[in-house]
Amino acid sequence: MATENRVVTYMGPKKLEIQNVEFPKLVGPKGRKCEHGVILKIVVTNICGSDQHIYRGRFPVPQGMVLGHEMTGEVIEVGRDVEFIKKGDLCSVPFNVSCGRCRNCMERHTDVCMNVNDEIDCGAYGFNLGGWQGGQADYMMVPYADWNLLKFPDKDRAMAKIKDLAFLSDILPTGFHGCVAAGATWGSSVYIAGAGPVGRAAAAGARLLGASCIVVGDTDKQRLEVVKKAGYQTVDLASSTPLPDQIEAIYGKREVDCGVDCVGFEAHGHGPGAEDDPAAVLNGLFEVVRAGGGMGIPGIYTAGDSEAKNETIRKGAYQLDFGKAWIKSPSLVAGQAPIKKYNRQLMEAILWDRMPYLGEVMNVEVVPLDKAVDAYRLFDEGSPKKYIIDPHNSLKQAG
Numbered sequence: 051m052a053t054e055n056r057v058v059t060y061m062g063p064k065k066l067e068i069q070n071v072e073f074p075k076l077v078g079p080k081g082r083k084c085e086h087g088v089i090l091k092i093v094v095t096n097i098c099g100s101d102q103h104i105y106r107g108r109f110p111v112p113q114g115m116v117l118g119h120e121m122t123g124e125v126i127e128v129g130r131d132v133e134f135i136k137k138g139d140l141c142s143v144p145f146n147v148s149c150g151r152c153r154n155c156m157e158r159h160t161d162v163c164m165n166v167n168d169e170i171d172c173g174a175y176g177f178n179l180g181g182w183q184g185g186q187a188d189y190m191m192v193p194y195a196d197w198n199l200l201k202f203p204d205k206d207r208a209m210a211k212i213k214d215l216a217f218l219s220d221i222l223p224t225g226f227h228g229c230v231a232a233g234a235t236w237g238s239s240v241y242i243a244g245a246g247p248v249g250r251a252a253a254a255g256a257r258l259l260g261a262s263c264i265v266v267g268d269t270d271k272q273r274l275e276v277v278k279k280a281g282y283q284t285v286d287l288a289s290s291t292p293l294p295d296q297i298e299a300i301y302g303k304r305e306v307d308c309g310v311d312c313v314g315f316e317a318h319g320h321g322p323g324a325e326d327d328p329a330a331v332l333n334g335l336f337e338v339v340r341a342g343g344g345m346g347i348p349g350i351y352t353a354g355d356s357e358a359k360n361e362t363i364r365k366g367a368y369q370l371d372f373g374k375a376w377i378k379s380p381s382l383v384a385g386q387a388p389i390k391k392y393n394r395q396l397m398e399a400i401l402w403d404r405m406p407y408l409g410e411v412m413n414v415e416v417v418p419l420d421k422a423v424d425a426y427r428l429f430d431e432g433s434p435k436k437y438i439i440d441p442h443n444s445l446k447q448a449g
């Protein structure tokens with residue numbers, strides 16, 4: 051058995067360490083027995099914008115917590131109560147930890163499982179959400195494995211597309227969920243706020259759904275450039291031209307059918323020199339989504355932002371233009387994305403070459419685990435890449 055288990059550990063704002071910790075056991079937070087779990091040898095584990103909120107110290111987590119929630123791995127040990135998943139299976143891990151046994155799981159709301167966190171109905175690896183150990187590591191434990199794991203049907207075929215399949219643990223189903231929640235379908239016009247990895251995955255998701263005009267907005271020119279090159283429309287929110295005017299210049303109308311927030315609480319305000327404004331994206335969507343249109347809000351909002359401008363914002367209370375928006379009969383869906391609702395179908399779409407455009411817009415860079423801290427820094431500085439950690443050099447070996 052392997053003796054080394056390197057992990058990426060949060061030691062304080064912008065302080066990460068690669069530590070060598072004990073090999074995982076079939077035991078969860080607070081000594082919870084997990085005979086329904088497995089141990090995975092990690093094949094790929096991605097860095098996410100959600101990790102960045104933690105990295106910057108703006109989403110509070112305990113010091114010493116192991117980061118990471120976007121894992122794909124090979125099963126190397128199975129618990130006594132695991133029936134169907136076998137040693138050697140190559141699987142994607144949905145970032146939501148869920149039990150498969152509670153009312154919410156049964157209703158496919160794995161984002162709000164009632165049995166995996168004593169404090170709130172919601173669990174995830176590598177967050178302060180139930181204490182489940184993160185997976186930016188050599189090895190990790192996944193509970194309720196028969197339920198949680200998505201097994202790839204053929205290992206060699208999966209390894210040939212692993213850089214795309216790696217997104218199934220989070221950002222592709224999340225971006226797709228944002229679009230579905232916003233009502234995007236064939237012919238829809240969609241505005242996506244944020245050209246980070248989730249916004250880029252949402253653009254690819256909107257395309258799979260058959261959307262027509264897909265506009266992505268950001269203040270970061272490098273990221274917008276990647277999106278534009280991949281064939282989507284872009285708007286620059288650092289420009290002095292207001293968002294509806296920019297949308298009109300592209301689409302011919304000031305409002306679109308659907309809006310997706312792929313930014314969250316660290317949003318910048320719009321226009322040159324604008325300051326941080328956590329309500330900027332939501333108010334922008336209220337403005338540019340047509341009456342009766344829908345909004346998907348996967349971007350994270352939280353109480354406890356240490357860099358909030360004042361106490362009200364720190365509590366997560368924002369100045370929303372709800373009075374203006376209400377008359378448009380808006381509908382919106384917020385919260386964690388329920389990954390299991392979408393990951394199987396999106397896996398099939400990738401395996402059957404229905405998303406050949408995914409790689410270009412995601413712009414992946416694969417890094418070894420010992421370079422993870424550098425990758426966090428580059429991502430924080432606005433790199434237009436999506437960083438994927440390959441702890442065991444599995445991608446090189448697969449060719």
Ligand SMILES: NC(=O)c1ccc[n+]([C@@H]2O[C@H](COP(=O)([O-])OP(=O)(O)OC[C@H]3O[C@@H](n4cnc5c(N)ncnc54)[C@H](O)[C@@H]3O)[C@@H](O)[C@H]2O)c1
Binds near residue numbers: 249331
């Ligand atoms: N709900 C979920 O299940 C879920 C899952 C994954 C990620 N997320 C969240 O989704 C969000 C995006 O993730 P990411 O990895 O792409 O992060 P990211 O930080 O790389 O990207 C966010 C982008 O938004 C841009 N931005 C800032 N203000 C803006 C504005 N007013 N309008 C448009 N763009 C603006 C930033 O410049 C940045 O490029 C994060 O909040 C992340 O935590 C949620």
Ligand SMILES: [Zn+2]
Binds near residue numbers: 101120145221
């Ligand atoms: Zn993520």
Ligand SMILES: [Zn+2]
Binds near residue numbers: 148151152154156165
């Ligand atoms: Zn549950």
